[in-house]
Amino acid sequence: MILGLETSCDETAAALVTVGGEIHASVVSSQADLHARYGGVVPEVASRRHLELVTPVIRETLDEASATLDDVDLVAVTAGPGLIGALLVGLSAAKALAWARRLPLAPVDHLHGHVASLFLEPTVLEPPFTCLLASGGHTMLLAVDDRAWDGVRVLGTTLDDAAGEAFDKGARLLGLPYPGGAALDALAREGDPEAYAFPVARVPGLDFSFSGLKTALLYAVRDLPADELERRRADLAASYQRAIVRALVERVDATGADRVAVVGGVAANSELRASLPQATAAPLALCTDNAAMIASAARFTTQLDPPDYLRLDAYATAS
């Protein structure tokens, strides 16, 4: 059994997953409410909250699976990229647990984790495939040739904001609470996606750009009188979402790939899922950050024996 830990941003998560990819328990404790009043994640607040939550979340995970630490054969943990202080909490907890029981430890790249959400039972997707990874921190097109992270190549990435960031910033302009992606998705369902023609940036190759779109929404919101804005919020949300989804789908289509998968928080978006009917989308519960995907990735990651992992460090940015 693999015990996975994830603390890269504002979710404290633990999971128990078998070597065969079956999830026995997956617990995610979101700190979103704590950060909402600031309109985004406050790194120092996140680190402190992870510290408070990490042990209870592991305990709840073991309880949910009716397991104990005796059942754990491998500890897997996100080593980066993410908020460095937040990552260090998970990494330190993982080292302590593994070392106390002389277990091996597998450091996992968070982005590999998102891809590995597709390798879990009961719906395992076998490489090769082209993967759109769209989250709050990253937006990438990946060629996945193998289940190991070194079998994944980056075909394109965002030049500025991530798609999830665009959703969150747009949601904020429309007065929705942080993190606004899911709320904007819901509001968009009541609006007309053709009401506003928001620009979709066309950058060369398979890269993405979302910062211009955010500015276009800012101007549209600013130009509307308050009462009018209230009436047009759903139309603005629908049109804005349409522009983001169109940008993502265009790039996926441009790869010409016939086997496509979508992962990351934005893969939970209803319009994106509907716009890529031929694609395999990660199960909804595994789109946003969780530890089952980290344990899943650990199966295809080099494990370090005790005490080799004690000198491991976390990393904030993708290498």
Ligand code: KG4
């Ligand atoms: O993968 P994730 O949990 O965290 C990162 O690794 O960044 O992604 C979180 C992002 C947030 O920006 C959130 O607003 C967005 O995913 N998100 C959505 C939806 N659900 C979550 N965006 C659009 N539509 C959704 N339904």
Ligand code: ZN
């Ligand atoms: Zn993530």
